[in-house]
Amino acid sequence: MGDRLLTSKYEWQIEAELDKNVIAKLAAETKLDATLVQILYRRGYQTATAIENFIHPSDSELNDAFLLYDIDKAVERIQTAAFAGEKIVVYGDYDVDGITATAVMYSTLEQLGADVSYYVPDRFKDGYGPNKAAYQRLIEAGAQLIVTVDNGVAGHEAIDYANSQGVDVVVTDHHELPPTLPAAYALVHPRHPKGNYPFGGLAGVGVAFKVATALLDEVPSDMLDLVALGTVADLVPLVKENRLLVRYGLEVLRTNPRLGLKSLYELAQLNPEELTEQTIAFQLAPRLNSLGRIAQAKLGVELLTTEELTAANQLAASCQAYNQQRQELVEQITAQALAKVAANDTNAINLVYERGWHEGVLGIVASRLVEETGKPSLVLSVNEAGLAKGSGRSVAGFDLFAALDHQRDLLDKFGGHEMACGLTIAEASLPKLQVQLNAEAKTQGLTAQTKQPLHIDAELKLEQITPTFYQQLQSLAPFGTENEEPLFLITGYDSLAAKAIGKENNHLRLELSGSGAGPSISGVAFSLGNQAVTTIVAHSEALRFVGTLSENKWRNQVSLQIMIKDLELDQDKSQGVIIDQRTNKLRKSLFTKVASYIFFDAKLKEKVTPLLPSGANALLAAEIDDAYQAQELYLVDCPQSLTQLEALLPRLEFAKLYLLFYQQDNAYLLGLPTREQFALVYRFSASHKNVAIYQRLDELANYLKIRRELLIFILQVFFELGFVKIENGLMNYVPNVKAQALENAECYQARKLRMQAESTLLFSNSTSLTQYLTKFLKH
The missing domain is CATH 3.90.1640.30 (inorganic pyrophosphatase (n-terminal core))
Structure with missing residues (x-):
C-alpha cells in the first residue's frame, strides 16, 4: 500500500478566490500585485483609497x-x-x-x-x-x-x-x-x-x-x-x-538606537539597518522579558534609560546572559516535561510538575508542550512547602479557564482566560486535578485528533515570488496581531534538492524551481525531527507546504526564501497512501472531491449524500460484498465495531484512502455506567409508576445526577432485559423478573464493541492507526 502519508500539523484553511474583475480593477488602480490586493480586500481595505491609506499611512492616524x-x-x-x-x-x-x-x-x-x-x-x-x-x-x-x-x-x-x-x-x-x-x-x-x-x-x-x-x-x-x-x-x-x-x-530603532539597545544589538549580532518587527518579537523582546523571568525587570528599565556607555554594556551583557539562562531552562524543563507526558500519554490534558522547576519559564514550557502534543498543558513547580505553582496554555476549542473554574475547591489561587492561566495548588491535590481535567475534556468534547486551524491567505506560484512582489509585500508591514504576515500555499514548483541541515539533522532545506526562467528559491523548515526530514528527503517531489516569505542575507548576497510553517506529502502525487483526516465535525468542505464515500451508518449516508459533488459515489459498507476499486476513497464515519471495518478493508483497492471516522457521540469518552448508577436507576424504577420517560428524561437525569446519554443507555439495557416496560410513553417497573447479568443485554455488548472501535480508530495516533489498518488491507 505504500508508506504512510506525512500529514500536516494544522488544519489548512485556504481562502476562496474573490471576484477577479473587482481585484483586477483595484490592482490596476493601486499598481499592486493582484494576490496582495486580494489579501488586503479580505482584511477590509476594499477601495483604492483605503489601500493607499493603509500602505502609506499619515500622521492623521495619531489621535489627540x-x-x-x-x-x-x-x-x-x-x-x-x-x-x-x-x-x-x-x-x-x-x-x-x-x-x-x-x-x-x-x-x-x-x-x-x-x-x-x-x-x-x-x-x-x-x-x-x-x-x-x-x-x-x-x-x-x-x-x-x-x-x-x-x-x-x-x-x-x-x-x-x-x-x-x-x-x-x-x-x-x-x-x-x-x-x-x-x-x-x-x-x-x-x-x-x-x-x-x-x-x-x-x-x-x-x-x-x-x-x-x-x-x-x-x-x-x-x-x-x-x-x-x-x-x-x-x-x-x-x-x-x-x-x-x-x-x-x-x-528610530534602526537609525538612532539608545545606548543600551545599541549594546544589546552588538551582543545579539543584530544589524540595526535590517531590524524589523520580527527582530523585536523573536530577538529583542525575549531578551528583555528574560530579566523579569530570571532576575529583576528593573534592569530592563535601566538598560533603556541609561546614558552611560559602561553601564549600557554591563546591562546588555546581563540581559544576554539571563536570556541564555532562560533558553537553557526552557530546553531543560521542556525535555523533562515531554518525558513525563510520554510516560503517560493517555491523558487528554497534560499536567506535569516537578520540584525545583524555575517558575519564570513555565508558561513558555506549557506553550512548547501544546505545540509538541496538540493538547492543553499545565506545567507547575512544587516548592518546599508542598505547593505547586505554574501556568497553563490551551488549544482552540477547549476553555481552560472554565475547566479550572469548576475545580476551585482544589485550587489555592487561580486566574486567567480561555487560552491561558496561572494557578497554585497543593501537590497532594494534583492527581485528583488530573482526573478532573480528563473528565472536563470529555465534557467539552476535546479529542486528540483535533487539529488547530491555520489560516492561509492565498495560493502563490513559485514564479510569482520575485523581488518586486516581495517589495510590495513589505508595504503591508509591520506585521502582527490583526495584520498578520501573509501565509501562502506554494504551488507550481519542482524540487531540485532536499537535505537535512542542523547539528541533529532535524531541519530541512529545499531547493525549488518554478516554470519560469528565474533563479531557484530555498525553502526552510525548522525542528521537524529526524524521521520526518528523512521521509521528506526521500519523497521531496510529493511535498506540499505553506509558508511566509523572507530575505536571506549571506556574504553580501541577498536572496528570497520561504519559511515553511507546515507541510505534508502531496495527496495528488502520493500513491497507495492512508490519509488521516479524522474529525469530530462534518463540514461541507470535506466533501468537495469526486470520490467514493463509504458510510457505516445508513442515516448518516442519507444526510450527507446531498452534499456530495456531482459524480461522487455514496456507499454503505454493509452493501460492499466484492472487491471495490477507486482512485480515492473516504471512510466517512466510525464503525460500530472493529469487526465491521476488518470485514470491509480487504475488499478495498485505492490510491488514496481518507480517514474521517466521524462519530457524533463518543461512547469511549463517556464510558460505561457504574454498577452504582445501574442500581440507582433500578431503585428509582421500582419505586415510581407511570414515569413519562420521553418528556421528563432531562429532569430525571438531573434528579439522579447521571448524564443524559448514560441514563438512556441504562434504560435501554433494562428494557431489553425486561426489567422495565415502556407503553404509550410511560415507563413502569416489571416485578418478579428473573435476575440476569447486565452484560447479557445485546445493547451492552454492542456498546463495549463500539467503545473498542472508538478507542482504536479515534484515539490512537496516526502511526498506530495506519499500522492497524494495513494488516487488513489487500497487498
Whole structure:
C-alpha cells in the first residue's frame, strides 16, 4: 500500500478566490500585485483609497492624546507634583510592555524636572499589578504620588490603601476593565467606559506615550523606539494608530538606537539597518522579558534609560546572559516535561510538575508542550512547602479557564482566560486535578485528533515570488496581531534538492524551481525531527507546504526564501497512501472531491449524500460484498465495531484512502455506567409508576445526577432485559423478573464493541492507526 502519508500539523484553511474583475480593477488602480490586493480586500481595505491609506499611512492616524478620558486630570496632577517637588513613583510591570512604559513615563517626568523614581514589581514576590504591601513600602519611603503604567485597573485594594494614606494614584493602563473601577485620582485607559478615544487597541506603553505627549505638549519622537518595542511584544492589534507608532518606532530603532539597545544589538549580532518587527518579537523582546523571568525587570528599565556607555554594556551583557539562562531552562524543563507526558500519554490534558522547576519559564514550557502534543498543558513547580505553582496554555476549542473554574475547591489561587492561566495548588491535590481535567475534556468534547486551524491567505506560484512582489509585500508591514504576515500555499514548483541541515539533522532545506526562467528559491523548515526530514528527503517531489516569505542575507548576497510553517506529502502525487483526516465535525468542505464515500451508518449516508459533488459515489459498507476499486476513497464515519471495518478493508483497492471516522457521540469518552448508577436507576424504577420517560428524561437525569446519554443507555439495557416496560410513553417497573447479568443485554455488548472501535480508530495516533489498518488491507 505504500508508506504512510506525512500529514500536516494544522488544519489548512485556504481562502476562496474573490471576484477577479473587482481585484483586477483595484490592482490596476493601486499598481499592486493582484494576490496582495486580494489579501488586503479580505482584511477590509476594499477601495483604492483605503489601500493607499493603509500602505502609506499619515500622521492623521495619531489621535489627540487629550481625547483620552481623565487625561486632563492626570496631566494636571502630575505637573502639579513635578513643579512642587513631590516624590513621584512610576509603578510598572515586569514584561516588555511594562518595562518600556516605565521607561517612557520615567524619562518624561525627568524632563519635567520631577523628583521621580520607578518601581517594577517582582514577578515572584509581588505578582502582577498594584500590590498593597509594595504600595505600603513605597509610601513609607516618601512617595506622594504613584503613577501606574501597564497596570492598575484591577488594583482596588492597593489604591484604596494609598487613598487612605493621602497619596493619589494616577492609573494608566490598557488591560481588560473590571466591572468596578478602582478609586484612582485619574484613570487613563483607551477603552474607558465613559471615554470616547478613537482607538482602543493601545499597548500599555502606547497609553504612557500618550500621557507623555500631553505632559510635554509635543510628540516625544525620541521615545517611539520604546513604543515599538512594547507594542510589538504585547501582541496588541497592529493596525491604525499602533501600526503607525511601530513604523515610526522601527525607524528610530534602526537609525538612532539608545545606548543600551545599541549594546544589546552588538551582543545579539543584530544589524540595526535590517531590524524589523520580527527582530523585536523573536530577538529583542525575549531578551528583555528574560530579566523579569530570571532576575529583576528593573534592569530592563535601566538598560533603556541609561546614558552611560559602561553601564549600557554591563546591562546588555546581563540581559544576554539571563536570556541564555532562560533558553537553557526552557530546553531543560521542556525535555523533562515531554518525558513525563510520554510516560503517560493517555491523558487528554497534560499536567506535569516537578520540584525545583524555575517558575519564570513555565508558561513558555506549557506553550512548547501544546505545540509538541496538540493538547492543553499545565506545567507547575512544587516548592518546599508542598505547593505547586505554574501556568497553563490551551488549544482552540477547549476553555481552560472554565475547566479550572469548576475545580476551585482544589485550587489555592487561580486566574486567567480561555487560552491561558496561572494557578497554585497543593501537590497532594494534583492527581485528583488530573482526573478532573480528563473528565472536563470529555465534557467539552476535546479529542486528540483535533487539529488547530491555520489560516492561509492565498495560493502563490513559485514564479510569482520575485523581488518586486516581495517589495510590495513589505508595504503591508509591520506585521502582527490583526495584520498578520501573509501565509501562502506554494504551488507550481519542482524540487531540485532536499537535505537535512542542523547539528541533529532535524531541519530541512529545499531547493525549488518554478516554470519560469528565474533563479531557484530555498525553502526552510525548522525542528521537524529526524524521521520526518528523512521521509521528506526521500519523497521531496510529493511535498506540499505553506509558508511566509523572507530575505536571506549571506556574504553580501541577498536572496528570497520561504519559511515553511507546515507541510505534508502531496495527496495528488502520493500513491497507495492512508490519509488521516479524522474529525469530530462534518463540514461541507470535506466533501468537495469526486470520490467514493463509504458510510457505516445508513442515516448518516442519507444526510450527507446531498452534499456530495456531482459524480461522487455514496456507499454503505454493509452493501460492499466484492472487491471495490477507486482512485480515492473516504471512510466517512466510525464503525460500530472493529469487526465491521476488518470485514470491509480487504475488499478495498485505492490510491488514496481518507480517514474521517466521524462519530457524533463518543461512547469511549463517556464510558460505561457504574454498577452504582445501574442500581440507582433500578431503585428509582421500582419505586415510581407511570414515569413519562420521553418528556421528563432531562429532569430525571438531573434528579439522579447521571448524564443524559448514560441514563438512556441504562434504560435501554433494562428494557431489553425486561426489567422495565415502556407503553404509550410511560415507563413502569416489571416485578418478579428473573435476575440476569447486565452484560447479557445485546445493547451492552454492542456498546463495549463500539467503545473498542472508538478507542482504536479515534484515539490512537496516526502511526498506530495506519499500522492497524494495513494488516487488513489487500497487498
